[in-house]
Amino acid sequence: MASMSSPNPEALAAEVAAQSALVNDLRKQQADAATVEEAKKKLGDLKRTLALAQNAANGGGKGEKKKERMLLKTPKGTRDYGPGEMFCREHVERIVKDVFTTFGGSQLDTPVFERKEVLTGKYGEDQKLIFDLMDQGGEQLALRYDHTVPLARYLAMSGGITNQAKLWQVGKVYRRDNPVMSKGRMREFSQADFDIAGSFDPMIPDAEIISLVCTILTRLDVGEFTIKMNHRKILDGIFEVCGVPSEKIRTISSAVDKLDKMSWADVKKEMTDEKGLDAAVADKIGEYVKHKGGRELLDVLKADAALMANPNAKAGIEDMSLLFTYLEAYKVLDKISFDMSLARGLDYYTGIIYEAIVEASAPPGFKAANAFASSSTTPSVANDTPPPAQAPAKKPKKKAAGAEEEEEIDESQVGVGSIAAGGRYDNLVGMFTAAAAGEGKKAAGLPCAGISIGLDRIFALVWPKWAEKGMRSKETMAFVMAAGDGLLAERVGLVRELREAGIKTDFLFKAKPKLPAQFAAGEKDEVPFAIILGGDELKEGLVTVKEQRWQFVDGKKVKVESNDKGTKVKRAELIQWIKDTPTFKEWSSGKLIA
């Protein structure tokens, strides 16, 4: 980091502005990655120097007072969800849970934190993103990073035998990553997982899970989506055939996984410069991983004698053949893209891996890459043109240890990314069982496969549609008012009866409110039934009900004007009267759309 003996904040601020403009220009000109990176590094240094200089300038004077002010915010990478958003999120969660149980799943819940050793060594390069708890005496704890490792721990504790083959979990998980809030990339985020544990005939559970995720994404109305699929054994076979040393296979695999966000040139650079792979080996890999397509891609692979001679590749290709047969029975073939560059970062996968992406969520390079994919219906593994360079979407840079500077991420360059991902992990439960049994003990494993659905990313896709439609944020059906002298006891009495009958009801918390104030309170929540109590009417056993409607015009909710003076209804018959209205039936059937 640059350091100056007598920094001048104003001059530094000007330098920061100039450097920032330069970085933007370089980006627009699609300058090569190294140049952009260097310019950005300088920008970062300048910003830190400026911050120090400003701090020093404030230190002696008025800065003191400012320090005492509390910063009212949620922690970095987290956020609150208010009423309207939660109404939408509950709707999303309800659909996901309904499909989980429709597919025969049983729910599991594990703690938000685990003993540190449970989480250590399972995530590969993502390991460093784990949130640790402070040592306050006792166990070393950390926040869970996903639902898969806690599930495996649970299954191992159950002795590797589970009474239920299908388990699902919905809850928050935590990663100390660089957040891109607008796209649903958070440090605290919600995942819905569905896993199948047990020894069954090959590829049937895997097909079941792909059918499950297709059903959920279809019902959630996230728009067109694609399930990208690949197989770890095919990838490993390719790496072996191309000559990757065995100890480098996982790290090279994680470089390949970045092909959806980085150009081949950058990925190759990472393989060779950062990871020390021979350039010729990298080029061979490039030939294989550029292929995307459908079932017919299997024929191309089967024709590759070198690949078929590799036991890993052969096993993976056979699995894929069987899987395609089952996916046809599930009628989801049109959603599938066999994508040989898909690798997934996590260490624990052992077989098929998959990832769901939606058109709307893809980074800018997505459409072009897909066009290439659809043109490769007759791919050739011996094709010598390298994969096309994709738009240089900025890859979030790794954070320096200890530094908490907000990374400069150009949000327009980042898509929602995959909205669901998973795969087969046959060894994870066995790893726990073996670790618990002690060194050298052999332990029975438990084959598993599962998927994680990113609820925040789905929310980021669904919420704008809800907001556009001007959805209500609650379901209150009746608002009880008094025309007379407050009538608080009478209002409370009727509210109580309506609620007891299952009618969501509210009233204004004033002892003697005026009628317009009560109407305004009910209208704020767009409550359809205004129920008005009057002293004389009440004596006759009557109340007045006025149904109110709203329209969404030019992005604003407007009450539909009406000359309706209301309907007089017998108080004793009010509950049934409301329940018989089309409006009430529509809402209680779950038809929530305004």
Next chain:
Amino acid sequence: MASMSSPNPEALAAEVAAQSALVNDLRKQQADAATVEEAKKKLGDLKRTLALAQNAANGGGKGEKKKERMLLKTPKGTRDYGPGEMFCREHVERIVKDVFTTFGGSQLDTPVFERKEVLTGKYGEDQKLIFDLMDQGGEQLALRYDHTVPLARYLAMSGGITNQAKLWQVGKVYRRDNPVMSKGRMREFSQADFDIAGSFDPMIPDAEIISLVCTILTRLDVGEFTIKMNHRKILDGIFEVCGVPSEKIRTISSAVDKLDKMSWADVKKEMTDEKGLDAAVADKIGEYVKHKGGRELLDVLKADAALMANPNAKAGIEDMSLLFTYLEAYKVLDKISFDMSLARGLDYYTGIIYEAIVEASAPPGFKAANAFASSSTTPSVANDTPPPAQAPAKKPKKKAAGAEEEEEIDESQVGVGSIAAGGRYDNLVGMFTAAAAGEGKKAAGLPCAGISIGLDRIFALVWPKWAEKGMRSKETMAFVMAAGDGLLAERVGLVRELREAGIKTDFLFKAKPKLPAQFAAGEKDEVPFAIILGGDELKEGLVTVKEQRWQFVDGKKVKVESNDKGTKVKRAELIQWIKDTPTFKEWSSGKLIA
């Protein structure tokens, strides 16, 4: 702590056993608290010495290998919930959420962790139970301790103005307390909160919340319950009238709060010995706080001239009078106990406070104490008999800083405790607004009242009833089988159609399973409809449906034997056929009881 120069593990183990027996004897004999405490302290010392000695003995030899074994467990004070339990918990949560929305509430969600300064200084003596996150660079974070402080932070961030007066939250909160797992006292636990924010006419929101909690507890079928109520201003008034120095009011208040678990003698001891209160002042307090009763207790207080001359007490008593009027309109008076010893530990309450307890949840002393309460319908504030000593239920001892020794808690001596609690906190939002505005700034507050429902404690009451009834742990309605040669594609095809029609369906993940194996798989989940595909029947467009039933006999689920050979149904009409059965209708109406 005792320390020995040459400890002998065997001899120490014998000493521990003897001391443990002594402690139990003393408890049975209801020996005085100090004697029991001393014996327990010695027991703790002996145990620690034994652990050290055992450690030392293992250090040189075989202990090494053991250390490498992973401990497969959830962190202290947390647990997993498996399928059957989660089915029950979802049922509890669904009822709670339904009542929340029936009362006009909107959902809010805040992060599981907050910036440390947000949580600091709001909980009083409980402050030390906060879980901190490790400093990994950046913000100092801690896990939330309740939903109230995050809600206040949210409201302050919204500028103290909320569009929705009624907000609810359901989620996990964290306390580094001593767990009593069997009673639902956990370090990670689920709370459901409902709060009303805004300036309304006095006591109407408070009455609304008490009506809400009565509705929830009635619908949850937790058994008989009581809402204990008191008012912070009445308590403060009493402390002032009795002569408690103002700086000691909160700490004396938290001592009074322990009267439901400790005898008056022990509470007085805490006030005088630990907290330095004059014994005569303590005795005066004792006269007031022993009173429990209904509305008539207000007349007794109003007749106390010294109390009515205190502005705090007078204001509190007037609030209580008004509240009782409203609770009558809500028809919940029979649930209320005005309990002058109720104080609640948290610092932020400013007005009425309440706590729901159930018969089944109370510690052993509860019945006796309640008998005393019901006999005090005409209490006298000048009565000079002290409150009766209750059964000396063991109070969890405060943990020494840094020590993580499992405290010895006799679980049979601990009740589930309060299952819901809350009150009015008019200054908390204003505290945040003021802190954010900086020193000396005046900020508008936002009056609030709310309740927290302890979902784990409710689960601890409801779950044994479910387990007794032998409830299912999932709702799968149909299991598709093949009588012929596997028919995997045909099974998958039908499964897919049934699921699409909303019928929860499963099948066995084998390519060519035998029929008995498929029946066994369906029966494990107690699936009511077995649907059998046969090659010839399928050609005729027919399937066989066999409805199966289970009984719960002597604590075991038994399939009801039947000679029914099944019904042949047209495949094209199968979905409607199933939906028309009483069994399907019963399940889809939410009538889950087996």
